[in-house]
Amino acid sequence: MNYNAAHRIPQRSPLCSICDDYEETIIHAMFRCPWADRTWQDSRLPMLHEAAIANTMEDFLGMVRLKLSEKEMRLLWVVVWRVWYVRNSVVFRGKEASYLGIIPYC
Numbered sequence: 881m882n883y884n885a886a887h888r889i890p891q892r893s894p895l896c897s898i899c900d901d902y903e904e905t906i907i908h909a910m911f912r913c914p915w916a917d918r919t920w921q922d923s924r925l926p927m928l929h930e931a932a933i934a935n936t937m938e939d940f941l942g943m944v945r946l947k948l949s950e951k952e953m954r955l956l957w958v959v960v961w962r963v964w965y966v967r968n969s970v971v972f973r974g975k976e977a978s979y980l981g982i983i984p985y986c
């Protein structure tokens with residue numbers, strides 16, 4: 881993530897590679913970046929509040945493990961993988977960031 885890389889490489893921007901508005905932490909990239917947030921809203925998984933308040937992925941997982949059913953946790957991991965895949969397609973292959981089609985794919 882750019883936020884961590886910017887601490888090691890001074891010339892590197894800590895801002896998000898997609899929205900360029902916020903520091904690119906793992907929580908921002910996976911949940912709070914506007915297109916990712918829209919994906920999670922479409923998923924209807926009851927974890928938006930946890931994604932909004934967690935400081936780290938560990939915090940987030942600790943909170944949602946207590947709240948989501950086993951079936952919802954499986955869907956969460958599929959959506960996480962898909963968000964990561966689409967994000968990498970945008971960052972490394974120049975694809976357009978779009979939440980469309982992610983949830984039906986899952």
Ligand SMILES: [Zn+2]
Nearest residue numbers: 896899900913
């Ligand atoms: Zn962003």
